[in-house]
Amino acid sequence: xxxxxxxxxxxxxxxxxxxxxxxxxxxxxxxxxxxxxxxxxxxxxxxxxxxxxxxxxxxxxxxxxxxxxxxxxxxx
Ligand SMILES: Nc1nc2c(ncn2[C@@H]2O[C@H](COP(=O)(O)OP(=O)(O)OP(=O)(O)O)[C@@H](O)[C@H]2O)c(=O)[nH]1
Ligand SMILES: [Mg+2]
Numbered sequence: 001x002x003x004x005x006x007x008x009x010x011x012x013x014x015x016x017x018x019x020x021x022x023x024x025x026x027x028x029x030x031x032x033x034x035x036x037x038x039x040x041x042x043x044x045x046x047x048x049x050x051x052x053x054x055x056x057x058x059x060x061x062x063x064x065x066x067x068x069x070x071x072x073x074x075x076x
Contacts, residue, residue, distance in 0.1 A: 005042045012044035013037060014061060019051040 004011050013033060018026060030047055037043040048064060050057035 001037075001040060001043070005040050008042055010042045010044060012064065013047050015047055015049045017051060017053075018049040018056055019053045 001011070003009075015026075015029065015033065021029065026049065030049065033047055034045070037047075038045065048057055048061050050061050052058070
């Protein structure tokens with residue numbers, strides 16, 4: 001993340017295996033992670049939480065990737 005911030009390459013944090021934590025622990029991790037990335041200039045302020053076990057957040061992640069690709073000219 002240091003390198004990405006330095007070179008101004010924007011990025012978004014994805015918390016994987018979201019099913020492994022209790023909801024209240026996950027809330028704490030989300031809050032702590034958001035606080036940590038608030039100081040990072042190239043980090044997207046929103047997080048995405050996913051689980052490949054329950055498929056939670058996978059649609060959101062796919063949609064976000066699609067949005068980035070379609071607005072960055074990468075789609076051709
Ligand atoms: N509970 C849970 N386990 C997962 C999930 N995704 C992967 N795993 C398990 O984590 C282990 C590593 O799987 P990988 O496919 O390498 O997943 P990864 O995201 O690269 O995770 P790491 O290798 O552990 O950094 C396997 O035992 C998977 O079954 C998830 O969403 N929930
Ligand atoms: Mg792995």
